[in-house]
Amino acid sequence: MTGTRSGSRVSRLPSAWHLVLLPLALVMAAPLLWMFVTSVSTREDTQRFPPSLPSSPHWSNYSAVWEQQPFGQWLANSAVVAVVCVAGNLVFCSLAGYAFARIRFRGSRPLFLLLLATLMVPFQVVMLPTLLIVKHLGLVDTLPALILPNLATPFGIYLLRQFFLALPRDLEEAARIDGAGRLRVLTAVLLPLMGPPLATLAVLTFLTSWNDFLWPLVVTSSSQVMTVQLGLATFQSAHFTNWPVLMAGTMLSQLPVLALFLVGQRWFVRSIATTGLR
């Protein structure tokens, strides 16, 4: 940040800020670029010092990862958990967010505050009792154990409630006078106007669910129900020096979120910037 002043008077030339930004971008991107380079290297390539680029891309690490580990299964598990959690949050948080914003029912305010208060509790505090509850339900080491605790979140309810509050009341009252029930008003009139916050909630829920680690670590143990993050961590402790295969696995585990990020970069950036959550 020493070049703060340098670019001000030479606007026709390429900005001097490139001298700051290019190295910065390289340093930030280096770990991920190196992951990719290693994922197409041979094991011999990674055992040279200093390291060098592989002479030709060696794609077989990807098939090796796929064959040695139930990687497809792990990816599928992560996808099922993330998609169901997104769907659950969209439905349940819409219903609750709408009710808290628009219906004056007895106990709504204390209930809302109570639900919101759970946002302040660190996950580690609820982790052990949640495990015991899941155990009582007979769901340890199953996909529902990964899904249920994240199927509706106080954050989602709060977020959607704020947006419902911002919608004009007239819209709803007109439809109500025409005889539409609450649920019909919600689905036909209000939800179509809630595109941006619903997309934000979907994006953040997917990201959180896909990248979650501690809860899957605690509640699952068999390979068939592992998510890809947990699978990757166990894979790493078993193959900790086979870097090309390990990096290929890491690539695969990040590909869905990276692809989503590249396609919907604007959405991701806006979602995170407006809600301040990761």
Add this chain to the structure above:
Amino acid sequence: MSAGLAARSPATAARRGRGGLRTADDVAGWSLVAPGTVLIGLFGLVPVVWSFVLSFQTNDLQTPATWAGTKNYRQLVHDPLLHQAIRHTLVYSVLFVPLTLVGSLLVAGALNRRIRGISIYRLAVFVPVVTSTVATGVIFSWLLDPQFGLLNAGLAEVGVPSQGFFSSPDQALFAVVGMTVWGWIGFGALIYLAALQSVPQDLLEAAQLDGCTRAGAFWRIQVPLVRPVTAFLLVWLTINALQLFDEVYVTTKGGPLHASTVVVYYLWQQAFAYFHAGYAAAISVVLFLVIAVVTLVQLRLTRDAEDGG
């Protein structure tokens, strides 16, 4: 979805007169919030209370719990390994939070301009935001590999001998700091950038007409104006620093020689390696209180600073 169906005809439901609920609004409201409330109640509220109860029990997560009184809390006061873990968490937080905070602000300042290729630079900075903690840990174990890692190769170029990083008791915790700063700086920069972009341009132009340099305008106008974001990030980064776990689990497993055992890692070990779930619950209750107090103090301090400015 049965709750939703009930809400379809709130009037009819009310006429049937269920329990103490009288008006149509009560029935509609409670039916709509029911699914979310049940889920959050079962997996959010009940566990908080249970956690508190658990902290007064001896529980190995397998056999029925027995009452332990205040034993867990007394043990907590005299546990040198826990105290060491607390020290590590403090050292980690004291380094991680300011480095990430200042780093994100400077990066966002650098990214806040319209020049060719800026979207590529932003992409490079933001990608770590979506990278999982596990992937970050695996990638950095390779980058910081003592024998063949890229960073040691870079150090060799400038004549510095190979470092142990995660495998050195003196360096492990600092390597974790470096790795997590990389993981979080894009997040901070993203939020700062959105805030910086909302600072009115004419304010900066006016300052420059008055003879203020660009750097001066950045520090004296933009930075004070984004203070709410700074307050939010300070709290959020601190909360996350105190809860550090994933990256430690993947890279060092708390080692070598406990050198990077932080509080939550120790808590996890107590619960799942030694099956002292009651003791782990006591640690989690204390962690909860510490986080609550730190958050309140930080919010109070940042609010006072704002009032003063």
